[in-house]
Amino acid sequence: MLRRTLLFLTIPAFAQLKDADWLTYGGNDASWRYSELNQITPANVKQLNLEWVFQTGISGKNETTPLIRGNMMYVTGPDNNAWALDLLTGRQVWRYVKPVPPSLPICCGQVNRGFALSGDTLLKMNLDSTLVALDAKTGAVKWETPLADYKKGYTGTVAPLVIKDKVITGIAGAEFGTRGFIDAYDIKTGKRAWRFYTVPAPNEPGGNTWPKDSTAYQRGGGSTWVTGTYDPETNLTFWGTGNPGPDMNGDVRPGDNLYTCSIVALDADTGQLKWHYQFTPHDVHDWDATEDPVLLDITHEGRKVKAVVMANRNGFYYTFDRATGKLLTTKAYTKVTWAKGIGKDGRPILIPGQDPTPTGNTTCPGGGGGHNWQASAFSPQTGLYYFPTTDGCHTYFMTNQEFVEGAWFQGSTFTGEHHFPVGSILAVDPATGETKWRWEMVSTPTAGILATATGLLFSGDREGYFFALDAKSGKPLWHRQLGGTVIAPPVTWSRAGRQFVTIAAGPSIFTFALTR
Amino acid sequence: MxxxxxxxxxxxxxxxxxxxxxxxxxxxxxxxxxxxxxxxxxxxxxxxxxxxxxxxxxxxxxxxxxxxxxxxxxxxxxxxxxxxxxxxxxxxxxxxxxxxxxxxxTTRKEPPPPGDRAAGEAFFWSKGGCGNCHIVGQRGSAFGPELTRIGRKRSLEHLRQSLTDPNADLTPTYYKITVTPRTGPNITGTQRNIDNFTAELMTTDGRIHFFERDAVSSIQRDYVSLMPAYKSLPTQDMNNILLYLLSLRGEN
Known part of the structure; x- marks a missing residue:
């Protein structure tokens, strides 16, 4: 009886809620993953209940960010699958699937991180290294453009980014001796508008950071498998780049190895490089800079700065002036043993003896780094920036390995250490990187984060829980077991005066709302 | 896939x-x-x-x-x-x-230690107290890892290390869990399940306990084994028990 009364009291607020969509990978061009929807609050989050489940029937890691528009939800899945679902029932409207070629060389699962949406066109990367455009109403293929040869280890997993009439996308495969790039395609025709190679040729600027008279750059890595961001004011698109190849054997690629483990700011119309910063010069620890580059306005030395920030895999948090690329602040957010800090010249102050060796050498952070690709969130309501981090170290081994096209080209590996805790969700002051709270987890984090205007964070974990934390304190407020690891980030949306939260877990898509 | x-x-x-x-x-x-x-x-x-x-x-x-x-x-x-x-x-x-x-x-030859397998078996089930925590076939208790096929899975040196230094390479999920209730003494056991919201552990008496983090003061997980370290075991007993463990191949 009491419960009914409480529910009744909350209903008037329901009617005021306007319909809200979720239209891009990062929630907005700046990748805040923040929603103004305010129906679900710390006080009522315990009343969240399951509205529907869509079982995809496809096993594998589901990393999709669902997109929501009209009466449809668009989700991608492993093995070149995608679906349009009825928003209010979760029933399938159409399905897209393209057979995956046998013997596809791919490092970390046949995954996909989601669609991009432009008008009535959905855009998606396929594993066999193509960009496909689908009719949002029917799922019919409008065009499909190959980016590179999948047999050589190039794979498509990233959610593309729509900027005006173009779609910007990237490539995975730095464990196979590939050469990374960022591409732009005309959304109407599928024709390539520009390409920026993340590893320059010898005669190009930055080419001198690779060995002379060598083809090493052609296997140089620098993959681009996490969606960039866009600043309309400067017309710049910001992308993080992956590790150099081979990952752990730097001897075959002396030099800084630009633009691997970097952030690059490109003119969105031309792909021209405006500025870059390399987080980890000559990386030998597989510390891809494929963490979301988030656009925030911060106060630095008493001055408002339009910034881009990244909690990098190498253990440091960085802020930059996004117009100029000037490095503003750096701060370690987890245990770091490879560098004392970042010097005034912007280069890490290295601690000697940290490189992988044939017999193994222990360094922190570990191979997955601190913060990895798992989507972060920024809440203007709390002013805090949130990201998951793995806290730990690995023993890194180096092996000489001959390059074979389409074969693993990692130059060995890393092994784990046993200690707890192993991961956490962090809240930092985005201006300084100073940790405000840390919620420790029993295993390494897997899922992304969503922030809402009522001071809630939603995320999930390896053990299959979907949960809500208090954005101010990190205190857990609600959790529900979904029976499958949560690898994807959650999204929120509203229809008919109700707020919904959607998350992929295991092979299924779950949508929650407050009890009616 | x-x-x-x-x-x-x-x-x-x-x-x-x-x-x-x-x-x-x-x-x-x-x-x-x-x-x-x-x-x-x-x-x-x-x-x-x-x-x-x-x-x-x-x-x-x-x-x-x-x-x-x-x-x-x-x-x-x-x-x-x-x-x-x-x-x-x-x-x-x-x-x-x-x-x-x-x-x-596979040139690594491990001559079996000199000893008596039958004496090792007897020691395991009596003085050694191993059966109080380990299952072999249909005998024993499930507090620690099952050993029915351990002779197929582990090398002699790994087994020796497990006896003398159980913390060196702990079998996953056999971590030590300590629960501090709001009132009353701590409860310690081996991990059966742990996640960010709950824990399940087995105590030495074979009972399984379930806890929600909200309902207790703390749940602590340590990378240590609850097995005693058999450091001062006489060489003969050690060799006997190693021979017994190596013979456990799930065939009986």
Whole structure:
């Protein structure tokens, strides 16, 4: 009886809620993953209940960010699958699937991180290294453009980014001796508008950071498998780049190895490089800079700065002036043993003896780094920036390995250490990187984060829980077991005066709302 | 992950006849070592001496001891186990390279320690108290890891280390869990489940306890074993018990 009364009291607020969509990978061009929807609050989050489940029937890691528009939800899945679902029932409207070629060389699962949406066109990367455009109403293929040869280890997993009439996308495969790039395609025709190679040729600027008279750059890595961001004011698109190849054997690629483990700011119309910063010069620890580059306005030395920030895999948090690329602040957010800090010249102050060796050498952070690709969130309501981090170290081994096209080209590996805790969700002051709270987890984090205007964070974990934390304190407020690891980030949306939260877990898509 | 039956069907008759093209070739074995470190290290360890997966340095394997057996296991995986298939991913030449590497390891001879297996068995079930925590076949208690097939899974040295220094390489999920209730004494046991919101543990009496983090003061997990370290065990007892453990192959 009491419960009914409480529910009744909350209903008037329901009617005021306007319909809200979720239209891009990062929630907005700046990748805040923040929603103004305010129906679900710390006080009522315990009343969240399951509205529907869509079982995809496809096993594998589901990393999709669902997109929501009209009466449809668009989700991608492993093995070149995608679906349009009825928003209010979760029933399938159409399905897209393209057979995956046998013997596809791919490092970390046949995954996909989601669609991009432009008008009535959905855009998606396929594993066999193509960009496909689908009719949002029917799922019919409008065009499909190959980016590179999948047999050589190039794979498509990233959610593309729509900027005006173009779609910007990237490539995975730095464990196979590939050469990374960022591409732009005309959304109407599928024709390539520009390409920026993340590893320059010898005669190009930055080419001198690779060995002379060598083809090493052609296997140089620098993959681009996490969606960039866009600043309309400067017309710049910001992308993080992956590790150099081979990952752990730097001897075959002396030099800084630009633009691997970097952030690059490109003119969105031309792909021209405006500025870059390399987080980890000559990386030998597989510390891809494929963490979301988030656009925030911060106060630095008493001055408002339009910034881009990244909690990098190498253990440091960085802020930059996004117009100029000037490095503003750096701060370690987890245990770091490879560098004392970042010097005034912007280069890490290295601690000697940290490189992988044939017999193994222990360094922190570990191979997955601190913060990895798992989507972060920024809440203007709390002013805090949130990201998951793995806290730990690995023993890194180096092996000489001959390059074979389409074969693993990692130059060995890393092994784990046993200690707890192993991961956490962090809240930092985005201006300084100073940790405000840390919620420790029993295993390494897997899922992304969503922030809402009522001071809630939603995320999930390896053990299959979907949960809500208090954005101010990190205190857990609600959790529900979904029976499958949560690898994807959650999204929120509203229809008919109700707020919904959607998350992929295991092979299924779950949508929650407050009890009616 | 997808089902790809055709290449396997076509190759299967050829594979039955195949010989290891790299048998005894040191440089191919070295190439196999590079692949092994990437693909196999997570379970079989960086030096192939086992971990979650069996020790591969003994020259005796669970699914056959010929080169062709090893090839088959790596190529196709072992259904119903955690051993996945690699053939479609890396191709048969690379599988042979791995086989060649594994073969190059199996010069590691471990003469069994001098001792008496029957005395070891008696010690295990009486004075040693091992059966209070471990199951062998249908006897014993489930507080610690089951040992019915441990002689297949672990090397002599790994077993010796487990007895003298149980914390050195703990079997996953047998971590120590300590729950501090709001009132009353701490409860300590081995992990059965732990997540960010709950924990389940077994106490030495064989009972399973479930806790929600909200309802207790703290749940602490430590990377330590609750097994006593048998550091000062007389050599003869140690050898006897090692012989008994090595003989546990799930065959009785």
């Amino acid at each position: 997808s089902c790809r039956p055709w290449p396997l069907l076509i190759l299967a008759p050829i594979l039955l006849q195949a010989q290891n093209p790299f048998a005894g070739n040191a440089s191919e074995a070295d190439a196999g070592r590079g692949l092994f470190r990437i693909m196999c290290r997570p379970c079989h360890g960086i030096s192939a001496q086992g971990g979650r997966g069996p020790d591969l340095t003994l020259g005796v394997y669970n699914n056959g001891n010929s080169d062709n057996d090893l090839f088959r296991v790596i190529y196709h995986g072992v259904q119903g186990t955690e051993m996945p298939s690699y053939g479609a991913r890396i191709g048969d030449e690379n599988v042979w390279r791995m086989v060649t590497y594994i073969r190059s390891l």
